Amino acid sequence: MCGIAGILFKDPDRVGPVGRTMVQMLQALHRRGPDSTGVALYGPTEAGYRLRARLQNGAGAGNGQEERARKAIESLATVSELSPTPGGVTATVAYEGDLGELADGVEAAERGLDVLSLGHSMQIVKEVGSAEELDAAYDISSFEGGHAIGHTRMATESRVDTLHSHPFWARPFADIALVHNGHITNEHKLRRRLERRGHTFLTDNDSEVLAGFLADQLERGEDLGEVLERSVAELDGSFAYLVSTADGIGFARDQFGLKPLLMAENDEYVVLATEDIAIRAAFPDDDIHPRELGAGESGSWRR
Amino acid sequence: MAAVAADALEIDCADRSTREINREIRRAASEGATEIVLLNPAGRHNLAVALFDEITVRVHGDAGWYCGGMLDGGTVVVDGNCGWGVAENAMSGRVEVGGNAGTGAGATMHGGELYVAGDAGSRAAISLKGGAVVVGGSVGYMSAFMMQRGSLIVCGDAGEALGDSMYEGTIYVGGEVTSLGADAVDADLEGDDVSLITTELERCGIDRDPSSFRKIVSGRKLWTFSKKEFEVWKTAM
Numbered sequence: 001m002c003g004i005a006g007i008l009f010k011d012p013d014r015v016g017p018v019g020r021t022m023v024q025m026l027q028a029l030h031r032r033g034p035d036s037t038g039v040a041l042y043g044p045t046e047a048g049y050r051l052r053a054r055l056q057n058g059a060g061a062g063n064g065q066e067e068r069a070r071k072a073i074e075s076l077a078t079v080s081e082l083s084p085t086p087g088g089v090t091a092t093v094a095y096e097g098d099l100g101e102l103a104d105g106v107e108a109a110e111r112g113l114d115v116l117s118l119g120h121s122m123q124i125v126k127e128v129g130s131a132e133e134l135d136a137a138y139d140i141s142s143f144e145g146g147h148a149i150g151h152t153r154m155a156t157e158s159r160v161d162t163l164h165s166h167p168f169w170a171r172p173f174a175d176i177a178l179v180h181n182g183h184i185t186n187e188h189k190l191r192r193r194l195e196r197r198g199h200t201f202l203t204d205n206d207s208e209v210l211a212g213f214l215a216d217q218l219e220r221g222e223d224l225g226e227v228l229e230r231s232v233a234e235l236d237g238s239f240a241y242l243v244s245t246a247d248g249i250g251f252a253r254d255q256f257g258l259k260p261l262l263m264a265e266n267d268e269y270v271v272l273a274t275e276d277i278a279i280r281a282a283f284p285d286d287d288i289h290p291r292e293l294g295a296g297e298s299g300s301w302r303r
Numbered sequence: 304m305a306a307v308a309a310d311a312l313e314i315d316c317a318d319r320s321t322r323e324i325n326r327e328i329r330r331a332a333s334e335g336a337t338e339i340v341l342l343n344p345a346g347r348h349n350l351a352v353a354l355f356d357e358i359t360v361r362v363h364g365d366a367g368w369y370c371g372g373m374l375d376g377g378t379v380v381v382d383g384n385c386g387w388g389v390a391e392n393a394m395s396g397r398v399e400v401g402g403n404a405g406t407g408a409g410a411t412m413h414g415g416e417l418y419v420a421g422d423a424g425s426r427a428a429i430s431l432k433g434g435a436v437v438v439g440g441s442v443g444y445m446s447a448f449m450m451q452r453g454s455l456i457v458c459g460d461a462g463e464a465l466g467d468s469m470y471e472g473t474i475y476v477g478g479e480v481t482s483l484g485a486d487a488v489d490a491d492l493e494g495d496d497v498s499l500i501t502t503e504l505e506r507c508g509i510d511r512d513p514s515s516f517r518k519i520v521s522g523r524k525l526w527t528f529s530k531k532e533f534e535v536w537k538t539a540m
Contacts, residue, residue, distance in 0.1 A: 256445075257444055257445075260386075260387065275368075275386060276346035276384060277345065277346035277347065278346075279346065280345040280365055284345060289402050289403060290402075290403065291422060292404075292406060292422075292425070294424075294425070294444060295444035295462070296444070
């Protein structure tokens, strides 16, 4: 099962209620994935990096972990702002260099600190529980931005916790995230290929590998549309996934069309979701016509 | 699609569980109601399933998965779009969808009719066992896979592997076919075909020249195993 959803407002000069839309869509898909919920939200592009990290024991517990997290990040980057979140910390940092080294270094400096996302415009928020619970903890609904993707998870192969929740940051590439419904059966091969090139992964989850696999190609300057199209032949298993970048969203479905994915668009926005129930939760009365994307189909939209 | 009757009973889906909605439809039908309108369906699954009475249920908006499933009598009219498995395993009756339908439209239908005015997704009319599936737009990948009886009429285009491993039944396509599946072959359109297409299209209010349709049937090579035709089996498996 699992449910995935995405929203992109087409006008690059305007922001839309992407947070509220994601909460509505993901809550509607809750029954497809009651284990955990997460979103990758894209706001205005900032000069520094927004670093979101998870603390194993949560912040504000008076155990000094937040202060140690600050020190861990400051050991590698200049922190201009750091605030606690329900599950960890969010920092705005200035940093020049390899993002993999920053993420790995921060985690090595403080045990129990895991970097969830790094980007100029992207923030990943994910927790065990429902979309409404995530919204209550993080006020996702008030977030305005250009686009977002999200996921409700029914775990099948790896553990139920924050780190194994989607979206996965395409570590170590800034602003790239992925949500996936399905199983990638040649995951181990792809994982080894990326690890040989120095990539690290936080989990044993196949979707995290898929995120890295796509981002690795994008970072080498390849076109998003071509990467998505090729992935249909390169990936084994069943999948419907969404990938988000600093300025757009892409999707692909496996060649047998085993995992559902719908798309509807008008002049203002494009919306994608596993089921129409999610699209109608966010846009109940709009004159849009959700269409099931074809088996083996892929595509992308840019703001 | 006829206008809504003035005395139609309205059921608001917003404040009811799916089970409550379906029970209410059945109760109303047993008490002699002839028409029911479902308001605020919002893509809900399993609406108007297992109807046995001669009643019309109109879904005002989008329905989710398995709408009109196991239908045995009666009519379901969805004026929006439908998800997976619309009219799945229907025995008799009629389902009309004003918009698009998801994967497996009319899957394993034994009888009755399904009309999708827009496009249908992958595997439309998969394992069709009777009745007619009419699609005003196009159908996706592997439609009519392992079809056993009945007819699939597609006014638009058909995706890859159309009619793969079909046993019997007939497919008619008005547009382009990306590819035929294993053991699906072209056949000549005959008088009976033209009258069947004419009848079905008229019922759906579609004005198309029936003689412009391409007819596809089973090549029957997969009916029995033959060593001489091992290649056919190798491809099909």
